[in-house]
Amino acid sequence: MSEASAPLVKRDPEGTRRRILAAATEQFTSHGLAGARVDAIARAADTNERMLYYYYGSKEGLYVAVLEEMYADYASREAGLDLADLTPTAAITLLAQTIWTYVRENPGWLCLINNENLHQGRYVKGSGKVKQTISPVVEMLRATLARGVATGEFKRHVDALNFCVTLVGMSFYVVSSRFTLEEFLGRDFMEQSAQDSISNMQLGMLLAYLRAPSDPLDAS
Structure with missing residues (x-):
């Protein structure tokens, strides 16, 4: 076949970047930064190591890109929620359930x-x-808490950042420790019934903490 009649190879730099990122996510998730292999990432991405370094500079640069992508994916789901039309209590419930579901689905x-x-x-x-x-x-959560104070549903002076960390931490421990919890306690918290049970309890704890006191003097 002559050079003129040879088929053109379509370049897809964005596709290559995405394949590298997906392969790197798998490697870093399974082996950590130290154990992940650049050659394994390149093979899984159907490219070569030179392209990996071209797009991301180094193994560490690729690791940072994976972390950034991970946090962006997490945040986009929560930031995309429409909480404004819900009551503050319903909004907190939806936010908590969405975050907990994401953590369970993305160990x-x-x-x-x-x-x-x-x-x-x-x-x-x-x-x-x-x-x-x-x-x-965090800003979306802060706005929801403020609406709750305005409607009288929530108490004042709840630190949005502390509340967010507490909310995420509730599911983080259960999922990250799921294997040892099952071994020690005999309960698989990844089963739907166990998830529903502990999520209902955790949600009740969060809403009880937020609930405005009946005595107005205690709300200051």
């Missing part, structure tokens, strides 16, 4: 977070994108 997310904590947050510390993705979720 690899917890593996990446745990791995980054082993590195003492060294890599997310230098990423402005991570902070930008999380901030809208």
